[in-house]
Amino acid sequence: MTFRLYDTATREVRDFVPLEEGKAGLYVCGLTVQSEPHVGHVRSAVNFDVLQRWLRVKGFDVTFIRNVTDIDDKILSKAEAQGRPWYNLAYDMKRELDRAYAALNVAPPTYEPLATGHIPEMVELIEQLIVRGHAYAAEDGSGDVYFDVRSWPSYGELTRQGIDDMEAAGDADPRGKRDPRDFALWKGWKKATEPETASWPSPWGRGRPGWHIECSAMAGKYLGPAFDIHGGGVDLRFPHHENEQAQSRAAGHPFASYWMHNAWITTAGEKMSKSLGNSLTIPAVLEKYRGIELRYYVVAAHYRSHVEFSFEALDEAAVGFRRIESFLDRAGVTEAGELPAAFVAAMDDDLGTPAAVAVLYDTVREGNKAADPAPYAGQVLAMLDVLGLHPADPAWGGSGGDDQQLTDAVDALVAGLLDQRAAARAAKDFATADAIRDQIKSAGIEVEDTPDGPKWSLA
Structure with a gap:
């Protein structure tokens, strides 16, 4: 089956046909580093990480660019409120973002450009738009430069809006x-x-770029005037992506062939955001859950489905993933096998992760019933690898010497308790045996009595 994806520009599920055979260019709008990342922020990163992994499984050589907006009105405002330089705030929040991505095993893109590192490309693009009659410098002495929306007849085509139906752009004084x-x-x-540090020289005087021109310039620099897929959160469709497409095509660049947008994570029916005060920062969530469990929770939902966040739902996801890990522990398989055909079909159908996870559960269920679970465990590992959920992936920190020493130490302690329990049962001291069992269980460890002796796994 050909990989198919939902193109939000045409509002159709389309076969993916790259501009260059065997290659895929992917640009995703990253975050504005103004504050600590929350669960809603990382959803986009996880969803497009799954996309790039699947494109590589399909044999594509992927060039993946995910930008960082490190100069912005909100960054300046928050830095001033905190009494520190804007670039210090942006740098600190970028480090927090990197830690959040790493905690959820979001693989680094091919390149992650900073907006402040590409001012010359933005100035050049603006000059092209002025020459072509699609932009103008304000006559009020402000030094502002604007895109002339009425000069571009196709403005509004991405979101299917007419200009007269749109609200005024609130990104600058309208005078x-x-x-x-x-x-x-x-x-x-x-x-x-x-501050003067938040300005750069230009033909129109010192200043800084608008938000939308940043992504057009960076996408063009690293992927060329035409590329395959542009992605981001659904909230970016308008005005950000609409404006990106308009200014890029007005400059003579074909820009993106496909548009993909992930839906929100909501709380109480509203988009999770700092401004609503309902955000949940990644460090806070990771105090209660492992990164692999949080990633599983995000991956299990289709990228285009809105998710109502709750700790109850996250609890269920964590328990479900631990069952998968327990099956793998019992099977003792470490090498990935072949991907089941049903899993491939699900992923080829617009990254159908809910159906793919259903195949994952079915395989675990069959493996638990099989006399030889090894073939099923190999398939499970292959599917988890695609989803970025392989428990042995070094990204989860499970392959270092210190982690192995910790695992060995836990194994030795549990083995010692199991020996004490066996001795108590042999002496018919069942009260002591039960107390030891309860002690082990309270530590989150399940004990299974088998013909070959007791075996333990994480609950």
């Missing part, structure tokens, strides 16, 4: 705009309220 919906490509430096 210098020809139309309230014109959006900022360049923002003149406001000497009275902004």
Whole structure:
């Protein structure tokens, strides 16, 4: 089956046909590093990490670019409120973001460009738009430059909106705009309220780029004027992605062939966000759950489905994943096998992870009933590897010497308790045997009595 994906531009599930055979160019809008990342933030990273893994399974040579917005109105505002330089805040939050990605085994992209490192490319792109008659410098002396939305007849095609039905762009003072919906490509430096370090020289005076021009310039630099897939959160469709597409195509660049958008994680029916005060930071969640469990919770939902976050649902996901790990422990298999055909079909159908996880559970169930679980365990490992959930992946920190020493130490302690329990049962001291069993169970360890002796696994 050909890999098919839902293109949010055409609103159809389409066969993926790359611009260049055997290669796939993927650009994903990363985060604006203004605050600590929360569960809603990392969903996009996990979803597109699964996409890049699946493209590679399908044999594509993937170039994956995921940018970082490190200059922005909100960054400047929050840094000022905290009494520190904007670049210090952006740097600290970028480090927090890196830690969150690593904790959930989000593989690094091919390159992760910073907006502040690509000002010359943005200025060049703005100049192209002015020459082609699609942008203009404000005449009010502000130093702002705007995209002229009415100069581009296709403006609104990504989200299927008419210009007159759109709200005014709220990214700059409208006094210098020809139309309230014109959006900022360049923002003149406001000497009275902004630090000089947050400005760069340009033909229009010192200033900084608008948000939308950043991604167009970085995508063009690393993937060329035309590339395969552009991704991001569904909340970016308008105005960000609409504006990206308009300004890129107005400059003569074909831009993205496919658009993919992941849905929100909500709390109480609302998008999880800092502004709503309902966000859950990754470090806080990881105090209660392992990173692999949180990733499993995110992966199990289809990327286009809105997820209502709850700790009860996360608890269920964690318990479900531990059952998979217990099966693998009992099977004792470490090498991945072949991917089941049903799993491949699910992933080929617009990254159908819910159906893929159902195949995973079915395989575990059959393996638990089989006299020889090894072939089933090999398939389970292959599926987990695709989803970024292989328990032995070094990214989870399970392959280092210290971790192995800890595992060996736990094994020795449990073995000692099991020996004491066996001795108590042999002496018919069942009260002591039961007390030892309860002690082991309270530590989150299940004991199974088998003909070959007791065996233990994480509950």
